[in-house]
Amino acid sequence: MAWNIGANDVANSMAASVGSKVISIKGAIIAAGLCEFAGAVLVGSHVTDTVRKGIVSPEALVCGTGAGEVNAAALLAIGMTSALLAAAIWLNIATWMGMPVSTTHSIVGAVAGFGIVAAGFSCVNWGKMGQIVASWFISPVAGGILAFILFKLINKCILGRERPARAALKGAPLIVFIVTVVVALATLYKGLKHIIQGIEWLTGSWAVVIAIGLGVMCAGFSAVFIRRALADKTRLSIPEQLEHVERIFAPIVIATSCSVAFAHGANDVANAIGPLAAVVHILTCGTIVMKVAVPFWVLALGGIGIVLGLATFGYRVMATVGEKITQLTPSRGVAANIAAAITVLACTRLKLPVSTTHTLVGAILGIGIARGLGAVNKDVTKSIFSSWFITVPAAALIAVILFLLGKVFLLSTFIEIIQSAAAG
Amino acid sequence: MNIIGELFGKSPFGSLLQHTKKVYECVKLVKPLMQAVLEEDYKQVRELQDRVSKLEYEADVVKHEIRSNLPRRFFLPVNRDELDNFLKCEDKIADGVEDFAVVLMIRETKIHPDLKEGFLDYVNQIVKVSELLMNAAEEMVNLAETSFSGAEAESVLDSIRGLGEEEWKADRMEREIARTIYSLEAQLDPITIIFYEKILVTLGRIANEAENTGDLLRQMIVKG
Numbered sequence: 001m002a003w004n005i006g007a008n009d010v011a012n013s014m015a016a017s018v019g020s021k022v023i024s025i026k027g028a029i030i031a032a033g034l035c036e037f038a039g040a041v042l043v044g045s046h047v048t049d050t051v052r053k054g055i056v057s058p059e060a061l062v063c064g065t066g067a068g069e070v071n072a073a074a075l076l077a078i079g080m081t082s083a084l085l086a087a088a089i090w091l092n093i094a095t096w097m098g099m100p101v102s103t104t105h106s107i108v109g110a111v112a113g114f115g116i117v118a119a120g121f122s123c124v125n126w127g128k129m130g131q132i133v134a135s136w137f138i139s140p141v142a143g144g145i146l147a148f149i150l151f152k153l154i155n156k157c158i159l160g161r162e163r164p165a166r167a168a169l170k171g172a173p174l175i176v177f178i179v180t181v182v183v184a185l186a187t188l189y190k191g192l193k194h195i196i197q198g199i200e201w202l203t204g205s206w207a208v209v210i211a212i213g214l215g216v217m218c219a220g221f222s223a224v225f226i227r228r229a230l231a232d233k234t235r236l237s238i239p240e241q242l243e244h245v246e247r248i249f250a251p252i253v254i255a256t257s258c259s260v261a262f263a264h265g266a267n268d269v270a271n272a273i274g275p276l277a278a279v280v281h282i283l284t285c286g287t288i289v290m291k292v293a294v295p296f297w298v299l300a301l302g303g304i305g306i307v308l309g310l311a312t313f314g315y316r317v318m319a320t321v322g323e324k325i326t327q328l329t330p331s332r333g334v335a336a337n338i339a340a341a342i343t344v345l346a347c348t349r350l351k352l353p354v355s356t357t358h359t360l361v362g363a364i365l366g367i368g369i370a371r372g373l374g375a376v377n378k379d380v381t382k383s384i385f386s387s388w389f390i391t392v393p394a395a396a397l398i399a400v401i402l403f404l405l406g407k408v409f410l411l412s413t414f415i416e417i418i419q420s421a422a423a424g
Numbered sequence: 425m426n427i428i429g430e431l432f433g434k435s436p437f438g439s440l441l442q443h444t445k446k447v448y449e450c451v452k453l454v455k456p457l458m459q460a461v462l463e464e465d466y467k468q469v470r471e472l473q474d475r476v477s478k479l480e481y482e483a484d485v486v487k488h489e490i491r492s493n494l495p496r497r498f499f500l501p502v503n504r505d506e507l508d509n510f511l512k513c514e515d516k517i518a519d520g521v522e523d524f525a526v527v528l529m530i531r532e533t534k535i536h537p538d539l540k541e542g543f544l545d546y547v548n549q550i551v552k553v554s555e556l557l558m559n560a561a562e563e564m565v566n567l568a569e570t571s572f573s574g575a576e577a578e579s580v581l582d583s584i585r586g587l588g589e590e591e592w593k594a595d596r597m598e599r600e601i602a603r604t605i606y607s608l609e610a611q612l613d614p615i616t617i618i619f620y621e622k623i624l625v626t627l628g629r630i631a632n633e634a635e636n637t638g639d640l641l642r643q644m645i646v647k648g
Contacts, residue, residue: 162575325428357428378498
């Protein structure tokens, strides 16, 4: 699953950088790999919690099946494994059929699917499901609105000025500040507890202070470089100044693409690792109660899987996407990336699994509406809707089949393992 | 399969710039054509007409390519109809130059010495009007970069503000030359007069279309 995520999805995070040709594909893969891994291990635990116990509540499984706790634990383990397999199978089927598919939607559909069959409708946490599905609608729209506003601002305050280079001297460092603060805040605020013990002081209001401090530092650094590049260009003709401003935006595009990759890793690692974390917990502790945080090594495993997928298959996907996305010049890419990163990170901290790809699509459409792009295919929204309506039921169906098979053949095996784990 | 790849169509503005450049190439041949006629170098006239014809065809090819790459499902930063009208009108400039060249080519018309200066001045004015428009239209890609707003758009709008007045001056010059032609009618044979008229009409059309194109460019920017 993680490999699949790396192979297909990660290309989209770096798409804006590769498309505007500010970074080589190899460079993009290295940068994306690092950031995805960082996002997965630093911020990945929030959504992982949702997938492993937020959709199908383990306690409800006990009540629903009326079985003993050990039985219920076994069923949960089988179910989660089936969900993982089902999502992976559906991903490969859909890819083979040439359909766009989202790893997030597949896994959520699969988990909900087995939940309904395992213990009836009430075992699934419909409140959470409702939130999740709502976030699937809201994240592209939020991405679009944010990108619209951001691009309008960039256009009004920098590109549209009489002397764009001069405006960029102040505007570009401000953008760097915002990006740094958002990423730092998403990582630090009430986070990181599972990695480093005893740093509660870091995660409270100190987190805000540190985030702002980091932001000022990065903005300051960038201001130095920007000044060097642009200070003598403020008297050229407008088109020439615009060219220089776009060049200044190039490193910012890379930085913001890395933020998107970071956000993607944080949100999507759960798709691969969430069910696994549940199964690991059950088979090693023998209980169904999951108050313990997701172990670090599980997150790291997911991160490595994603990076491997990226390194092997991602090259080709990135090349293809990069060719088609050339309209996304740096100024547009920055707006799209920031909008996507903020939205996905916010959803991640709210423990909601969302599709980074769809959020990016929303952001790009938002820029199109802001008159920033030459020709945007608005029919893509139909693609998105149809992929939801097909993916969720399809993945759920496969999960159900696998679960029923597993229940028949593997129940006793799992029960044995759990009993020995609980005893030992 | 990748959904982000499907999001983008081919931006028409690069091709629009290409079309503008081809039409500008045509416009640049107007003065050489007139000079060749004034010097009675009819071989040069034929050569130039050949070049104009080719350039006009190449502009047509670009025009068709733009149209075929813009199906309804694409969302553009400007009104699609206004873009289409702009393209059509700009193309008519090239058509006008071709018509002018053909008129000069089909008959070796001699320009009466008393009319030479008038014709030359008129051609200069026509070229002035057209160049005004062409220089503005060449900013197409920069306009797209700034989303058709801001300082760049203002500067383009400024530069085409004078188009109407310059075209009006051209119209007045045309009438003056016509009056001079008819004051000399005793010395001219009817067919030559017909051809003088054809020359004036085709030249006037070039300036007219340039002015109309300027209007449409303004609409593209302002109404978006």
